[in-house]
Amino acid sequence: MALAAVVAMATMLVAGCGGGGPSDAVRLGLFLNVTHGPALIGLQKEMAQGLAGLPVEEQVFASGPEEVSALLGGSLDAGYLGPGPYVLAESRAPGRLRLLAGVVTGGQAMVARERSGIRTVADLAGKRVAVPSHGNTQDLTLRLLLDSAGLRADDQGGDVEVVPVKNSALPEALKQDVVDAALAPAPYGERLVAEGVAVPVPAIDRQIAAWRIPATILVATEEFARANPEATAALVKANAEAVARARRDRLAVARRFNARLSESTGKEIDEKVLLASLAAMTPTTDIAPGAMARMVRAAEISGYSGGPVSPAALVPRPG
Amino acid sequence: MSTATGDGAGGDAGNRAGAATRAARSTGAVAMDLFRKSWFVILILAVWWIVSATGLVDPYKLPAPGDVLSTLGTLFTERALLDDLGATLLRLVEGWAIGVVAGVLLGILTGGSKFLEDGIRPVIAGLQAVPTIAFLPLAILWFGFNGTAVLAITAFGTFKPMALATYGAMHQISPTLMMAGRALGARGLFMQRTLIFPAIVPSLVTGLKMGWSFAWRALMAAEIVVTGAAGLGGVLELGREIGAIDVVMAVILVILVVGIVTEQLFFTRLERWVNQRWGLVGAR
Numbered sequence: 333m334a335l336a337a338v339v340a341m342a343t344m345l346v347a348g349c350g351g352g353g354p355s356d357a358v359r360l361g362l363f364l365n366v367t368h369g370p371a372l373i374g375l376q377k378e379m380a381q382g383l384a385g386l387p388v389e390e391q392v393f394a395s396g397p398e399e400v401s402a403l404l405g406g407s408l409d410a411g412y413l414g415p416g417p418y419v420l421a422e423s424r425a426p427g428r429l430r431l432l433a434g435v436v437t438g439g440q441a442m443v444a445r446e447r448s449g450i451r452t453v454a455d456l457a458g459k460r461v462a463v464p465s466h467g468n469t470q471d472l473t474l475r476l477l478l479d480s481a482g483l484r485a486d487d488q489g490g491d492v493e494v495v496p497v498k499n500s501a502l503p504e505a506l507k508q509d510v511v512d513a514a515l516a517p518a519p520y521g522e523r524l525v526a527e528g529v530a531v532p533v534p535a536i537d538r539q540i541a542a543w544r545i546p547a548t549i550l551v552a553t554e555e556f557a558r559a560n561p562e563a564t565a566a567l568v569k570a571n572a573e574a575v576a577r578a579r580r581d582r583l584a585v586a587r588r589f590n591a592r593l594s595e596s597t598g599k600e601i602d603e604k605v606l607l608a609s610l611a612a613m614t615p616t617t618d619i620a621p622g623a624m625a626r627m628v629r630a631a632e633i634s635g636y637s638g639g640p641v642s643p644a645a646l647v648p649r650p651g
Numbered sequence: 652m653s654t655a656t657g658d659g660a661g662g663d664a665g666n667r668a669g670a671a672t673r674a675a676r677s678t679g680a681v682a683m684d685l686f687r688k689s690w691f692v693i694l695i696l697a698v699w700w701i702v703s704a705t706g707l708v709d710p711y712k713l714p715a716p717g718d719v720l721s722t723l724g725t726l727f728t729e730r731a732l733l734d735d736l737g738a739t740l741l742r743l744v745e746g747w748a749i750g751v752v753a754g755v756l757l758g759i760l761t762g763g764s765k766f767l768e769d770g771i772r773p774v775i776a777g778l779q780a781v782p783t784i785a786f787l788p789l790a791i792l793w794f795g796f797n798g799t800a801v802l803a804i805t806a807f808g809t810f811k812p813m814a815l816a817t818y819g820a821m822h823q824i825s826p827t828l829m830m831a832g833r834a835l836g837a838r839g840l841f842m843q844r845t846l847i848f849p850a851i852v853p854s855l856v857t858g859l860k861m862g863w864s865f866a867w868r869a870l871m872a873a874e875i876v877v878t879g880a881a882g883l884g885g886v887l888e889l890g891r892e893i894g895a896i897d898v899v900m901a902v903i904l905v906i907l908v909v910g911i912v913t914e915q916l917f918f919t920r921l922e923r924w925v926n927q928r929w930g931l932v933g934a935r
Contacts, residue, residue, distance in 0.1 A: 397892040404711055404894070417894070424894050425711035467893035487730070496892075501796065510796045635730075636893040 354559050358382075358567065359389045361399045361411030364592055366519045366609050367439040367547040369585035371412040372592055374574025383566035392596070394498075396468050403553055404428055409560075410552035410567055414469030414517075418551055419627040422645045424638035430557045432550045432568050433648050435575060437620065438613035439547030440470055441521030441537055443530035444513035445506055452535045453481040462497040462505055462514035470515040471496075472630035473545055477515075477536065479633050488635060503529050517547065519601055519609035526605045537612075544620035545627065547613060561651070568650040571617065578615040582607055619648060714897040723901040726886070736905060738798075738881040739870065746802050747866040750809025751859060757810075758817020759843075759851075768818075775814050783808040783865070784872040791877065798880035801873040808869025809862040816858025820851035849929060856925050860918050867910070 360379070362371040379388045391408060393399040396417030402408040404425055412435060421429055444450040450459060456478065463471040474494060475485060484490025497505045499520045505511045506529050513533070516524065524530040550571050557564045578585050586606035594600050624646035631637040696716060702708050703715040710718075726732040757775070761768045783804055790800040790807075824847065832846040874884020883902050890898030 395892075397894060400894055401891075404709075420893050425709070428711070465892045466889045496888075497796070501791075504791075505796055508795055636895075638895060 355386060355409060355556060355563070357387050357389050357409075358556075358560075358563055359391060359407070359409045360567075361391045361393050361402060361408045361413070363394065363396075363399075363412070364392055364589075364596060365517055365548075366585070366589050366606055367436050367517055367613060368412050369589060369610065370435050370571065370574040370578040370615050371548075373578060373585055373588045374570055376588060377577075378570035378573045379567070383570060384560070384562035386560070386563045395465050397465060400429075403551070406553075406555075408553070409556040410550065410564075412548050412550055415546050415549055415624055415627045416467060416469035416472040416630070418549060419472070419624065419631050419641060419646075420467050420636055420638070422641045423628075423631060423636075426639070426642060426645070428554055429551045429645075430554050431619075431624075431645065431648050432552055432557075432564070432650050433571055433617045434546050434619040435548035435550055435571065435617070436578075436613050436615050437544050437546050437618075437623075438541060439518040439609070440473060440515060440540060440545075441518065441612065442513060442515050442533040442540070443506075443521045443524050444533050445509070446531050448512040450513050450533055452533075453477045453483070453539065456481070456492050456513065457483055458491050459512040460493040460495050460510070462495050462502060462511040462516075464499055464517065465496045466494075467631075467634075467636050469545070469547065469627070470517060472627055472634065472636075473540060473543075474515050475630045475634045476543070476626060477539065479630075480539070485634070488633070503527065506530055518613060519606050522605050522609045522612070523601060526602065526608075543623060543626055545623050546619055549619065565651060575615045575617050582610040585610055617648075711894075711896065714900060719897050719900045719904065722895075722897040723904060726898065726901055730886070732883075732886065732902075732905070735881050735883050735886050736909075739874065739883040740909070742798060742802050742805060742874075742882065743866055743870055746805025746870065747809045747863055749802075749806040750862055750866060751813050753806070754810045754813025754858070754862065755817045755855065757814045759821065759847075761814070762818045762821025763847075772818060775811060775818075779811050779815060783811070783869040784876075787873055787876055790873075796877060798877070798882075801870065801877050801880055801882070801884075804873040805866050805870040809866040812865050813858050813862040816854060816861060817851065820854030820858070821847070823854060824850045853925055853929055856918075856922050859921070863913070863918070867906070871906070 360371075360375075362368045362375075364372075375388065375390055382388060391402070393402070393411075393413075396413045397420075399408065399411050399413050400417045400421045403411055404421060410432070418429060418431065442450075448459065449455055461474060463474055465471065471494065478484060478490070478492055483492050485492050485494045487494065495505075495511050497511060497514070499516060502514050502516060502520060502524060506514065506524065514521070514524070514530065521530075521532070525532050550567070552564055552567070586603050589606060590600040590603065625643075628637070628641045628646070631641075699713070700716050703710065703713055714722075723732075757771065761771050761775075786807060787800065787804055790803045794800040794803055828846065828850060832842055837846055870882075871884045871887070874880065874882040875888045883906060887899060887902045890896070890902065
């Protein structure tokens with residue numbers, strides 16, 4: 333009986349690793365973040381009619397690591413996510429994902445408690461800084477910032493405490509002095525400022541902006557891209573159109589985001605806050621040279637990297 | 652039997668042979684006992700090793716046993732896993748102890764008073780159906796986003812099964828025993844100390860074990876969310892977030908070993924001692 337159970341478990345694992353032929357749908361992952369605006373409006377128009385005859389099935393995720401697990405686990409074909417989780421996935425499961433295109437650059441902001449005294453990266457010494465989760469784009473960007481000032485995170489023997497705090501819990505974490513500052517994805521940083529919970533830290537924001545780190549990229553599983561080249565090309569094209577539309581019409585992105593937020597939570601974010609967030613990011617399919625390599629460096633600094641990442645994996649490969 | 656009356660050399664040889672046979676039997680028995688207790692673990696390890704060595708499963712999904720052990724070593728030497736283990740165990744013992752004391756007290760009170768039983772017991776029984784982790788948002792609001800909230804959740808996770816186990820034990824006391832006690836003049840605290848408490852102790856041990864496992868579940872779930880506090884749950888969540896399944900499996904291994912050690916070194920001995928102390932061994 334026990335032997336049968338062990339064999340059954342092993343069989344299930346093996347069965348779960350089956351190869352794939354042409355798909356009957358494109359299972360697309362995304363977050364309900366304003367940095368995923370092009371995906372949100374794209375699904376309303378460019379992808380609504382399907383991609384090369386395949387319907388698009390949308391799945392919403394709360395974080396990049398969850399979405400990467402779904403992609404590598406075979407329950408998702410393509411997805412919008414941050415470069416941090418993509419780089420970590422490449423370091424642990426090389427060649428399983430394919431970088432298709434950029435989506436949005438920018439879209440993260442450092443905010444701090446007013447009396448924290450944080451004005452520059454050097455001021456983060458001895459402070460507690462919130463990021464949405466370990467290994468996500470904000471966490472890796474923070475590691476780069478610290479490295480640039482000769483500082484280190486607590487898990488690397490330094491004195492800057494990196495505290496994972498969900499975006500929704502940030503106001504309480506800052507009010508209760510659980511953290512001194514937060515590197516937050518849009519629109520949460522701008523929202524904290526608008527609500528008077530935190531103040532911006534422009535010097536750090538300028539430093540991050542100079543690196544032109546993407547907030548969102550589009551990836552597919554290598555298996556899906558190989559088995560469905562037409563659908564993959566259609567996805568890349570639809571993404572480019574949605575990105576161009578998002579660049580032209582910020583208001584459409586803000587309203588679509590609020591509509592989706594209202595559907596799932598019954599709440600909306602002040603349109604002015606959303607527009608301020610959108611003004612601080614650039615919808616673009618381009619990925620700045622060196623931006624992805626910086627993420628690889630951050631993964632190495634943090635000790636999260638599982639191994640070397642091929643330079644070829646850092647360049648978009650739409651076809 | 653010649654040893655009693657036979658010559659000395661023959662007797663010594665017989666004794667040595669007997670001792671050797673007994674030693675061989677004893678070694679065989681020990682080996683057999685070891686095999687009985689470990690064959691399933693060996694089987695799992697063998698299947699795990701075969702599946703990973705043959706490449707049937709993506710290493711990202713199932714790292715090899717050697718890789719997990721190597722990661723475990725790295726976690727202990729480079730990422731201070733011992734500190735996390737210590738923090739978790741301390742929180743576990745504290746939370747469990749608080750939950751046990753509160754649960755036993757409430758169980759005795761509800762088991763001894765019809766008024767309290769009618770009012771409180773249905774609520775506790777109903778709460779048993781609510782996952783303890785559902786109270787974490789409240790605990791974070793009340794105690795903060797820190798280890799205290801995790802401790803509160805662990806204590807609450809222990810409290811519910813402990814209160815119900817104590818209440819159940821109170822109701823299993825033989826009415827004849829109670830009548831005999833009363834007839835002999837036992838009353839109040841004297842009755843609690845000399846009759847009721849000894850009668851419920853064997854059942855309480857089951858409650859303690861159940862409370863321990865519930866405390867573990869609540870603790871891990873809370874530590875995964877409140878990642879600012881040191882602990883194994885935080886390391887587990889870190890492994891999940893950075894896609895390091897070897898880290899996840901290494902932490903699971905640590906929890907499993909702690910579970911086995913606790914069971915063998917504490918609960919099994921406690922159970923044996925209680926059964927001997929209150930005469931249940933002879934009754935079996």
